[in-house]
Amino acid sequence: MGEVLTATRAEVCAAACADMFRGDGEIVAAAVAGMTPALGARLARATFEPGLLTTDGGPYLTAEPVPLGAPAGDVEGWLPFREHLWLVLNGRRHVWLGPSQMDRFGNCNISHIGPSDRPKSQLLGSRGAPGNTRLNPTSFWVPRHSTRVFVDKVDYVSGVGNDRGAFQLRGVVTNLAVLDFRAPDGSLRLRSVHPGVTVDDVVAATGFALTVPDEVPETRLPTGEELRLMREVLDPKGIREREVRA
């Protein structure tokens, strides 16, 4: 048990990301929004979702879940960008997005902050967020939970929320908590807080009224086997620790 108690925040987050894939079966895990979801996808495949298809971060579907940043090893499929874009419409894909802004219904912005004709801050552009959220199960990774990200109204709707026809918003993993969209009106609800984080911390870092159940459990700790897989197999260089700090 001593080993379990020493799980880092990054490891708690990666296990929470892995949990978002429960029940997905034989679909592509498009965990492109950061290292933590990518690690979570490979961890899910190495444990409770062996059917998942995972990539090397490039166009190769790997025969086994490979370490972060490692070459593909044996390859079981080819998924160049045009096939990814086909797969969005085909639907057998669970995607992660990294929102710069998100409102309570899960509308998210990755395009720009400020007015569209002359933004205060130009970001990526909407990339695949409109199609992803409309057509695929979508989860979100937010490495810095703050009132800048969780806002009352997003400046631009890149990905659509539950009030605009989202297909299925699975949940949000942040550095502080796990959230889902199971408030009665389909808006965000606090599901669990990570060890060392209070409900008040999360409420204070969220720029709208978050649905908070009477009882908020603590996010589960990775099992000893999950910690071993992350530390010895899937991320021996500790890349996960760069993306999120306790």
Next chain:
Amino acid sequence: MGRQMTIEEIVGSVESGMTLGIGGWGSRRKPMALVRALCNSPVRDLTVVSYGGADVGLLCAAGKIRKLVAPFVTLDSVALEPHFRQARQNGSIEFEEYDEGMFMFGLYAAAHGLPFLPTPAGLGSDVLATNPRLKTVADPYGGEELIAVPALKMDVSFVHLQRADARGNALYLGGDPYFDDLYAKAADRSFVSCERLVDTADLLKEGPVQALLVSRAQVEGVVETPNGSHFTTGDDDRRDEAFQRHYVEAAGSPESWAAFRARFLDGDEAAYQAAVRAWREEQ
């Protein structure tokens, strides 16, 4: 049937106000030698169609773009493109924004001579609300509302592949064709730059027949530009990350950008490649 041209001849056939398609994706396999030469040409007011990366950044920095048609601009390992950001934040370019999947349908439509292709991607989003070229249509069989993505037609397109012959047949190495065949088919006139020109008889020594992505039937001119996609991914399918970081840092102030431009960009392609070699020796 030889279609070999020089960089200057290719760029010289582009006129102000044209719509230019650029192949590759983000900071991957961009026809940078052609883009660099275009930056030094008198051309202006371009409409650029691109899965954008450093190509869009350099053209923004040179003031060549009036309107950008794109789903994103990124350098991949550096998420945000500094010159594109500056151009948008100055209000100096127009941005016609698409979802990246619907953008592919715009390329397919243009390549197939169709006026549009339908997709549900984009419904409910501000891409539909803020892009005046996007309209919706009803599925004639079921009535479902879809977006009619207009054909993204181009006057000219530039693509960079690893190998080509002098006729303009071109082959890619590495794992991803991106959409370069569609750019070649969607434009009135298309030009290929390549890492290495080989005899037609030797094309299949370089890769399988399926890697022959672009046919001479779609190509007006071809030029050999070794390392011509630098600093985006090139012959070995890798990116010069150190130089990309140098590019991003140089964009941090007008002074450092002027120095970067003077050192690397003001001369021709041979001067650029020599300056990059000298820079690398200093590192």
